[in-house]
Amino acid sequence: MSRHSPEGGLIIEWLAGRRRELRDLISNYVAIDTRSPNEHAAEPFLRNLMRSIGYELVSAGDWERARQHPDWSPHPAAQAENVAWVGRPRSEPDNARPAIVFNAHVDVVPASTDQAIATADDWVSGRGSCDTKANLVMVVEVLRCLQELGRRSRYCVRFHLPTYEEIGGNGTLALILADAQRSRPAGAICLEPTGLFAYTGHRGCLTYHLKIDGRSIHMGSEGAAGDPIRAAANIIVALGGLEAELNKEVCSQPGFGWTRRPLQVTVAQVSGGGWIGSSPESCLLVGNVGVAPGASFEAIEARLEQLGRRVVGDDLILRWSFSTGLRNHPYVSPNLGHLQELVDRSQSGGEHRIWSASCDARHYQRLLDVPAVIFGAGSLASAHTRDERISLLEVEKGAALLAEWLAERSI
Numbered sequence: 189m190s191r192h193s194p195e196g197g198l199i200i201e202w203l204a205g206r207r208r209e210l211r212d213l214i215s216n217y218v219a220i221d222t223r224s225p226n227e228h229a230a231e232p233f234l235r236n237l238m239r240s241i242g243y244e245l246v247s248a249g250d251w252e253r254a255r256q257h258p259d260w261s262p263h264p265a266a267q268a269e270n271v272a273w274v275g276r277p278r279s280e281p282d283n284a285r286p287a288i289v290f291n292a293h294v295d296v297v298p299a300s301t302d303q304a305i306a307t308a309d310d311w312v313s314g315r316g317s318c319d320t321k322a323n324l325v326m327v328v329e330v331l332r333c334l335q336e337l338g339r340r341s342r343y344c345v346r347f348h349l350p351t352y353e354e355i356g357g358n359g360t361l362a363l364i365l366a367d368a369q370r371s372r373p374a375g376a377i378c379l380e381p382t383g384l385f386a387y388t389g390h391r392g393c394l395t396y397h398l399k400i401d402g403r404s405i406h407m408g409s410e411g412a413a414g415d416p417i418r419a420a421a422n423i424i425v426a427l428g429g430l431e432a433e434l435n436k437e438v439c440s441q442p443g444f445g446w447t448r449r450p451l452q453v454t455v456a457q458v459s460g461g462g463w464i465g466s467s468p469e470s471c472l473l474v475g476n477v478g479v480a481p482g483a484s485f486e487a488i489e490a491r492l493e494q495l496g497r498r499v500v501g502d503d504l505i506l507r508w509s510f511s512t513g514l515r516n517h518p519y520v521s522p523n524l525g526h527l528q529e530l531v532d533r534s535q536s537g538g539e540h541r542i543w544s545a546s547c548d549a550r551h552y553q554r555l556l557d558v559p560a561v562i563f564g565a566g567s568l569a570s571a572h573t574r575d576e577r578i579s580l581l582e583v584e585k586g587a588a589l590l591a592e593w594l595a596e597r598s599i
């Protein structure tokens with residue numbers, strides 16, 4: 189990773205001289221509250237950012253078709269607003285060079301109440317800093333760097349700036365459906381906090397809701413039915429076993445050797461109970477299940493239903509629902525084409541790796557059949573946390589890597 193050409197040295201020097209501007213751009217973007225459906229608050233910032241490199245920001249997206257599409261996410265919060273943007277060069281005709289799409293979602297997950305933005309010489313913290321606001325700024329700085337150093341990019345870079353990524357990916361779906369008439373890109377890079385590894389696929393994700401119904405009765409009385417809260421506790425333990433099984437099944441598949449826990453079975457919410465002097469009436473569990481490439485949502489649903497019956501028996505009524513939340517398909521890009529060189533240059537060193545989280549990259553492979561990789565500065569372990577942060581050094585390193593990949597070779 190330290191092998192840079194003399195021109196690579198110039199790029200690194202240029203980036204190091206922009207440290208203050210880099211920090212200001214990232215912290216200004218992080219300061220805008222873009223929790224869904226508030227992404228439109230970032231539009232003036234995004235317009236200025238695009239303008240600063242000779243790009244225009246255009247609102248885009250075929251929401252009518254997206255809503256009819258089988259990949260539309262059933263998340264209820266995703267219905268509220270229809271907005272997403274494309275960033276494109278003002279002047280260049282579309283077909284002059286192969287196009288590469290950089291996808292950087294504008295939305296962030298809700299912040300912790302005590303979360304504040306802070307900056308230091310070499311980092312910025314705040315909700316959305318690494319997931320994924322710094323990564324959009326990183327690519328804009330790459331293009332600015334190439335322009336100022338008089339270097340031409342081998343690809344026409346376009347931006348997809350979707351909404352709703354964190355709640356299922358409908359923004360990117362709408363952008364791709366609206367773009368379908370244009371020439372297909374040669375590849376798509378979804379900007380996410382991957383520690384500068386380039387992942388060539390991701391696992392899928394299915395949200396479940398399980399309502400366990402009993403019948404509340406005075407504590408101490410005879411004839412109490414099963415207890416939904418105790419049943420929920422047993423199901424939570426069994427879900428841990430299911431996770432272990434799923435990971436055992438997938439560990440020999442290509443792309444999963446780098447991690448022990450690529451598929452997670454989570455319990456994100458537990459609610460229920462009732463009057464303190466009664467046995468509980470019901471309990472609700474909500475969570476996600478990781479889905480391996482090749483596995484179907486229906487197969488996972490059937491396994492969950494079996495697990496519930498096995499653990500609880502017939503004492504209580506189990507109502508599973510899979511129609512609200514994430515239904516993110518897994519994907520793998522088998523042929524990387526123009527993106528192969530980027531994967532070779534990334535921290536993965538060309539190794540095929542499947543990411544242990546999901547994002548919008550799947551839409552490009554599934555809908556357009558173009559290679560898609562997931563790449564960016566920042567750590568997944570920092571994303572969505574109360575001290576989410578991004579290292580500016582890492583952003584500069586990622587920018588140098590991208591700039592050297594994009595720059596046309598001088599002969």
Ligand SMILES: [Zn+2]
Pocket residue numbers: 293319320353379380381547
């Ligand atoms: Zn993200």
